[in-house]
Amino acid sequence: MKTTTASVLATLLVGSISLNVAAxxxxxxxAKDAWIDGKAETTLLLNTNLNSFDIITDVKDGNVTLTGxxxxxxxxxxxxxxxxxxxxxxxxxxxxxxMNEKEGTSDVVxxxxxxxxxxxxxxxxxxxxxxxxxxxxxxxxxGIVTLKGEVASDAERQLALKIAENTDDVKKVVDKxxxxxxxx
Numbered sequence: 001m002k003t004t005t006a007s008v009l010a011t012l013l014v015g016s017i018s019l020n021v022a023a024x025x026x027x028x029x030x031a032k033d034a035w036i037d038g039k040a041e042t043t044l045l046l047n048t049n050l051n052s053f054d055i056i057t058d059v060k061d062g063n064v065t066l067t068g069x070x071x072x073x074x075x076x077x078x079x080x081x082x083x084x085x086x087x088x089x090x091x092x093x094x095x096x097x098x099m100n101e102k103e104g105t106s107d108v109v110x111x112x113x114x115x116x117x118x119x120x121x122x123x124x125x126x127x128x129x130x131x132x133x134x135x136x137x138x139x140x141x142x143g144i145v146t147l148k149g150e151v152a153s154d155a156e157r158q159l160a161l162k163i164a165e166n167t168d169d170v171k172k173v174v175d176k177x178x179x180x181x182x183x184x
Contacts, residue, residue, distance in 0.1 A: 033059040036088045040064055043082050050075055055096065057083070062090035070096050113169050114140040121145055121164045131160050136177065138164070143171035150180045 037059040044052035055068040064083050070076050080094040118140040125133035136149035145164045151157050157177045164173045 032088060033061065036062060036064065036086065039086050040083050040089075043086060044079060047078070047082060050079060055079060062088055063093065064089055064091070065093040065095060067095045068097070069099050071099060073098050110142065114142065117143065117145065117167060117169050121147075121167050121170070124163050124167065125160060128159070128163060131156055131163065133160075136160055143169055144174060145170050145172070146174040146176060148176040150178050152180065154179050 037057055040057040040059070041052065044050055044055050044057070050070065054070065055066060058065045058067070066079055066083065070079060076094060076096045076098055079096060080092050083089060083092045118138050121140070122133070122138045125131050125136055125138070127133070132149075132151055135151060136147055139146045139148070145167075147160055147164055151160065157175070157179055160177060161173055161175055164170060
């Protein structure tokens with residue numbers, strides 16, 4: 001009976017030690033995650049390019065998940081890179097939502113697209129032998145092309161409008177072309 005009681009006590013003692021070791025490891029992992037979360041939030045707070053109050057960090061086993069809102073895709077990428085550079089971070093799951101981008105296009109990309117459209121339309125007008133391309137100004141904003149100037153006939157005006165309409169990335173064409181009959 002003494003041996004059985006001693007065996008039961010020894011088993012309970014070994015079991016409680018292993019539970020304490022497991023609990024200590026869970027506490028250590030939890031403390032490490034809390035430390036990483038604190039560093040992540042501080043890093044985002046100190047970065048003047050980001051509004052850290054709109055970014056939520058969650059850390060589990062060294063993996064950081066970012067949720068919330070940012071102004072642009074550049075801000076989203078910046079947040080990710082800042083967090084990846086922290087000690088102890090294994091991976092970043094960036095689930096941030098970009099607020100000021102329309103249809104997935106940033107302001108910079110939209111501006112570059114407008115510049116490209118203006119260049120293509122103006123070039124096509126200049127290379128057309130039937131249009132006075134030098135007499136037509138081309139302005140583009142958000143894919144809307146405005147043609148302004150003077151041409152010799154209504155047919156020339158319509159041709160200039162069709163050239164602009166048939167250019168890639170043009171959403172709409174605004175006609176401000178005047179027909180001047182006495183142009184030479």
